[in-house]
Amino acid sequence: MTAESRPHPLTLPARWPFDVRRSPIAYGWVIWLLSTVGFLMSVPGQTMGMAVFTDPLMDAFDLSRTQLSTAYFFGTVGSALFLTRGGRWFDRFGARTVIVGASLALGAALVFISLIDFAALPLAAVTGVAVGWFSFPLIMVGYFGVRFAGQGILTSASRNVLLLWFERRRGLVSGLRGIFVSLGFSLAPLLLAFMIDGFGWRGALWVLAAVVGVLFAGFALLLVRDTPESCGLLPDGDSAEQAAASPTLRVVDRTRHEAAADPVFWIYSLALAVHAFFITAVTFHIVSVFEEAGRGRDEALGYFFPAAIVSTSVNLLVSWLADRHRLKPFLIVMLGAFLVGTLGLYRLDATWGFWLMVIGLGSGGGLWGMLSNLSFVRFFGRRHLGEITGLNTSITVFASAIGPLLFSLGLDLFGSYRSTYALCAFIVAGLLVAAVVIRQPDT
Numbered sequence: 001m002t003a004e005s006r007p008h009p010l011t012l013p014a015r016w017p018f019d020v021r022r023s024p025i026a027y028g029w030v031i032w033l034l035s036t037v038g039f040l041m042s043v044p045g046q047t048m049g050m051a052v053f054t055d056p057l058m059d060a061f062d063l064s065r066t067q068l069s070t071a072y073f074f075g076t077v078g079s080a081l082f083l084t085r086g087g088r089w090f091d092r093f094g095a096r097t098v099i100v101g102a103s104l105a106l107g108a109a110l111v112f113i114s115l116i117d118f119a120a121l122p123l124a125a126v127t128g129v130a131v132g133w134f135s136f137p138l139i140m141v142g143y144f145g146v147r148f149a150g151q152g153i154l155t156s157a158s159r160n161v162l163l164l165w166f167e168r169r170r171g172l173v174s175g176l177r178g179i180f181v182s183l184g185f186s187l188a189p190l191l192l193a194f195m196i197d198g199f200g201w202r203g204a205l206w207v208l209a210a211v212v213g214v215l216f217a218g219f220a221l222l223l224v225r226d227t228p229e230s231c232g233l234l235p236d237g238d239s240a241e242q243a244a245a246s247p248t249l250r251v252v253d254r255t256r257h258e259a260a261a262d263p264v265f266w267i268y269s270l271a272l273a274v275h276a277f278f279i280t281a282v283t284f285h286i287v288s289v290f291e292e293a294g295r296g297r298d299e300a301l302g303y304f305f306p307a308a309i310v311s312t313s314v315n316l317l318v319s320w321l322a323d324r325h326r327l328k329p330f331l332i333v334m335l336g337a338f339l340v341g342t343l344g345l346y347r348l349d350a351t352w353g354f355w356l357m358v359i360g361l362g363s364g365g366g367l368w369g370m371l372s373n374l375s376f377v378r379f380f381g382r383r384h385l386g387e388i389t390g391l392n393t394s395i396t397v398f399a400s401a402i403g404p405l406l407f408s409l410g411l412d413l414f415g416s417y418r419s420t421y422a423l424c425a426f427i428v429a430g431l432l433v434a435a436v437v438i439r440q441p442d443t
Contacts, residue, residue, distance in 0.1 A: 011094045014230040017222060026237030027225065028165040028173075034224055036177045038099055038158030040184040041212045043192075044110055044205075045150015047280040047400065048185060048304070050143070052192040054284065056201035060117045061135035069284070069408040071136055075143025076401030079152055080394045084256070086153045087390015091383075094226035095161035100217050102154040107213015109145025114205040116142060147397060156393045160385055163377045164227045167235040168323070174373040175319025178366070179312050186308030189286075189301050253381030259388045267438050268375045269392045271331055271431050273399035275368045278338065278424045279361065281403030282345065289407075289417055293348035303354075307362040314366030322370055327378065328440045330367055335432040337364035342425045346418060379441060 014020075020027040043049040050072070058068055090098050120134035166173050195204040225231050259265045282289060290300035318330055341360025347353030376388050410420040 011226070012096055012221075014225055014232075020225055020231050021233065027231065027233060028228065028235070028237050030223060031161060031165045031225065032173055032177060034099075034220060035158045035162040036180050037216065038154055038161075038220070039177070039181045041103060041216045042106070042150040042154045042158070043185065043188045044208045044212065045106055045146040045148075045152070045154065046185070046188075047151075047283045047404070048189055049150075049192060050146065051284045051286060052189050052196065053201055053205075055287075056196060057113075057139065060201065061120065061139055062131040063135060063139070065285075065288070066405075066408045066412055067132065067136060068139070069404045071140040072143050072284070073401045073405040075140045075145075076147045077398055078140075078144045079148035080398040080401065082148060083152045083156070083394035083397060084387060084390040086148070087156060087386040087388070087393065089153075090157050090160060090386030090390070094230075095157055095164070096220065096224040096226055098153060098157045099161070099220045099224055102149045102157060103212050103217035103220060105149035106146060106154060107209040107217070109142055109149055110205045110209040110213070112145060113139065113142035114202045114209075147401075151400070152393055152397055156386075156389055159373060160377075160389060161224065161226070163373065163385065164382060165235060169236055170374060170377070171319040171321070171323035171370065174370065175316040178315035178319065178369045182308045182312040182315065182366075182369070186304040186311075189304055193301065253383035254388075255384050256387045256391055259376070259380045259384075260391065262379075263438050264379055264440050265376075265388075265392075267431070267434055268331065268371065268379075269395050271335060271435065272368060272372050272375075272392065273396045274424075274427055274431060275334075275338065275364065276396045277399040277403040278342075278428075279365065279403075280400035281407040281420070282361075284404035285407050285411075285417070288411070289345070290348070292417060293353075295348070295354075303358065306358045307365070310359055310362030311365040311369070314363045315369045316366075318367055319370045319373070322374055326440070327371065327375055328435070330371060331435050332432065334364050334367035334371065335428055335435060337361075337367065338428045339425060339432070340364075342421055342428065346421050 020030075023030065054065070054068060057063070058065060061068075063071070086098075116135055116138045117131075120131050120138060123134045124131040162173060162177065163170055192204060195207060198204075199207060228235050254262075286303065287297050287300045290296065290303070322330065337360050339360070341357050341362075341364055344353045344356030344358070344360050348357060372392075376392060377385055380388050406423075407417055407420050411417055413419075
């Protein structure tokens, strides 16, 4: 056994605590379930999760909206700087170790945020300075923790492990997962708001920390397996005879450096990142965005459900189609959908504008989900998937950090979000032209 192939000491044996070959169902479907739940457990690290806590945290920490957005920006940018290394951990240690570690870290970060005012208030009383001087750096550290562990590592590892267990049906199984993820993400703001009303913002954070950092981490430790090959199985639950009779396209495995030198990597990464830039900003300021258009908080939170219906339907359809077609047309349609959604935001004061926003951003989100799942494994292979997707995730998370701050600054400087809508439309239009022009492999 070579040093390169020898399991790392942090990689648990594939047959512990039981041999998955004895499973009554193809074990890839167990991985599908855990991958889906892993996405849902990342909600506290996603913008739609943290956005619901924005107003309570502003009051508890004595921070303005722009100050909290700035802390979110620096915490998110800081996390983005380490996500490529996090992807390397996935390649080196395996999915099980990384998913368990990320779940524990996310739970710890949520507890840390819940205790910030207990530290900041006494320090402010002793020093005689404003509470915000202490709460600002502390919440920045807290945002770093939830963004790195939740949106970054847990999401990426949950996505990648499913791609290793399926090949011929990657699009289909990713689309099926997307149904539950979209539904869960759409309901999350309403559920979190209910939890805050019932338990207070601090109690809600404690409940989330227990669910993700204790319950899910325990299930992942027992049930996740890194690859089918490590368990003596084949992708898609195939037997050796089925695999021989149904050959799949084998992509040459490429390193992160080779991927980063390819324009195809950059057009997909930037297109996926602009979605994060735009959607994260809108989600973070969703109540304020709707208030500017003359709509209330309930309407703002109610946007997520119809958008999720559109996103889920589109994601399932295009994921099924993507197993048989090239990805380039889907990329072009996604960017066009974002332009439609931008127009809807610009005219959110009108009923038709609301539905353009729902259809445009919802369908674009569905296409985004499929492309973020399939593009890098299809173009660059499995062996360095963690590191390559880690680089992409780093770019995406960095973009998601800029969005909320830019929207907040636009509101402060111009008294409206419309200038940032125009900037988003300009960026998306440029990427749309590039997506048409750049040549892509026929995969």
